[in-house]
Amino acid sequence: MRTRETLIRSAAEVFGREGFTRASLTAISSSAGVSSGALHFHFESKAALADAVEAEALARLLALTRTELPAGTSHVQLLVDVTHRLAHELRGDVVLRTGFALGGELSRPARTGPREHWWRWVGEELERAEARGELRAEVTAQDVLTVVVAAMAGLEVLGVRDAMWLSAATVSRIWRLLLPAVAPTALLADLEIDGTRFR
Amino acid sequence: MRTRETLIRSAAEVFGREGFTRASLTAISSSAGVSSGALHFHFESKAALADAVEAEALARLLALTRTELPAGTSHVQLLVDVTHRLAHELRGDVVLRTGFALGGELSRPARTGPREHWWRWVGEELERAEARGELRAEVTAQDVLTVVVAAMAGLEVLGVRDAMWLSAATVSRIWRLLLPAVAPTALLADLEIDGTRFR
Numbered sequence: 574m575r576t577r578e579t580l581i582r583s584a585a586e587v588f589g590r591e592g593f594t595r596a597s598l599t600a601i602s603s604s605a606g607v608s609s610g611a612l613h614f615h616f617e618s619k620a621a622l623a624d625a626v627e628a629e630a631l632a633r634l635l636a637l638t639r640t641e642l643p644a645g646t647s648h649v650q651l652l653v654d655v656t657h658r659l660a661h662e663l664r665g666d667v668v669l670r671t672g673f674a675l676g677g678e679l680s681r682p683a684r685t686g687p688r689e690h691w692w693r694w695v696g697e698e699l700e701r702a703e704a705r706g707e708l709r710a711e712v713t714a715q716d717v718l719t720v721v722v723a724a725m726a727g728l729e730v731l732g733v734r735d736a737m738w739l740s741a742a743t744v745s746r747i748w749r750l751l752l753p754a755v756a757p758t759a760l761l762a763d764l765e766i767d768g769t770r771f772r
Numbered sequence: 773m774r775t776r777e778t779l780i781r782s783a784a785e786v787f788g789r790e791g792f793t794r795a796s797l798t799a800i801s802s803s804a805g806v807s808s809g810a811l812h813f814h815f816e817s818k819a820a821l822a823d824a825v826e827a828e829a830l831a832r833l834l835a836l837t838r839t840e841l842p843a844g845t846s847h848v849q850l851l852v853d854v855t856h857r858l859a860h861e862l863r864g865d866v867v868l869r870t871g872f873a874l875g876g877e878l879s880r881p882a883r884t885g886p887r888e889h890w891w892r893w894v895g896e897e898l899e900r901a902e903a904r905g906e907l908r909a910e911v912t913a914q915d916v917l918t919v920v921v922a923a924m925a926g927l928e929v930l931g932v933r934d935a936m937w938l939s940a941a942t943v944s945r946i947w948r949l950l951l952p953a954v955a956p957t958a959l960l961a962d963l964e965i966d967g968t969r970f971r
Contacts, residue, residue, distance in 0.1 A: 595794070716949045720946050720950070724922040734875075734876065750916060
């Protein structure tokens with residue numbers, strides 16, 4: 574079990590650095606400090622390793638989004654908090670970061686990976702927010718969903734070259750601009766653009 | 773000259789489909805309908821071809837952003853128009869699309885490519901908008917820059933799998949949400965979220 578986890582982490586590092594197609598199984602097993610026989614015992618192919626990285630990233634993202642809404646908190650605040658948490662984790666967690674990026678690799682089959690789960694979760698939270706009157710009347714949940722999903726995908730890819738894009742300051746900038754357009758004036762005073770419980 | 777252009781286009785198609793590291797020079801020359809000798813006459817390596825794709829994408833982006841501000845138009849409207857045009861071109865122009873994507877390839881050296889030019893151009897337009905009083909007093913050009921650059925990078929990468937992300941409807945959704953947060957009320961009535969001259 575320990576070996577399997579080490580291999581997934583090494584695979585994420587090597588895929589992240591060299592890309593899926595160029596990454597070699599030898600580089601992955603040697604960076605994990607295991608024999609190539611041990612690698613093949615756990616994973617039958619490079620594609621199986623990439624699937625495992627993506628599945629582990631999805632599991633970690635599910636843990637992030639499976640947060641209970643704290644009493645007295647709005648769905649909009651939960652969304653702000655979880656985007657901060659996601660940017661923070663994408664910055665520090667190579668498995669999560671590579672799992673997201675693998676979803677954009679055209680050389681791999683399309684599947685329900687972290688990006689699709691993220692899109693669905695943000696959409697569900699925004700629908701709940703809308704039903705509770707937490708969105709401005711002139712705004713649609715669909716418009717907010719488009720901006721939030723596009724901006725977070727942008728931070729994810731721009732952050733590969735420059736981690737500033739995944740900093741708390743960047744996420745706060747985005748919400749400082751968006752929240753007055755998204756939330757009714759009555760709710761605005763209660764919202765923390767820097768996030769609350771996840772920092 | 774014609775052969776060189778054909779090779780750049782074929783290279784963009786093959787890099788876009790297979791990724792830079794997996795793409796083979798044989799696939800590129802045969803898709804261009806030229807001999808491998810002709811390819812090597814124009815380009816000494818795969819990296820030189822990728823550089824040429826990126827340079828051509830940058831030239832096309834420069835043409836998009838070198839637009840004169842039409843009389844009576846705000847810098848904010850120009851920004852809306854150019855984002856529409858960029859999304860439209862990213863959708864249809866494989867050289868532009870691949871040139872942007874190559875900037876995120878970790879296996880290639882960082883350089884001043886289309887993404888960097890885009891970031892700089894949006895920043896300059898927003899500074900001009902701010903100087904002319906076209907941004908709301910409570911908003912900073914830096915916050916708007918962060919959201920616009922992140923969102924467009926998101927459309928670029930999400931659009932690889934699903935062209936809906938690069939549709940005019942998606943770009944309009946983004947501006948429908950952002951403009952009331954960005955532009956003063958007096959300017960809002962004059963702004964066209966669907967763009968004006970570039971559609």
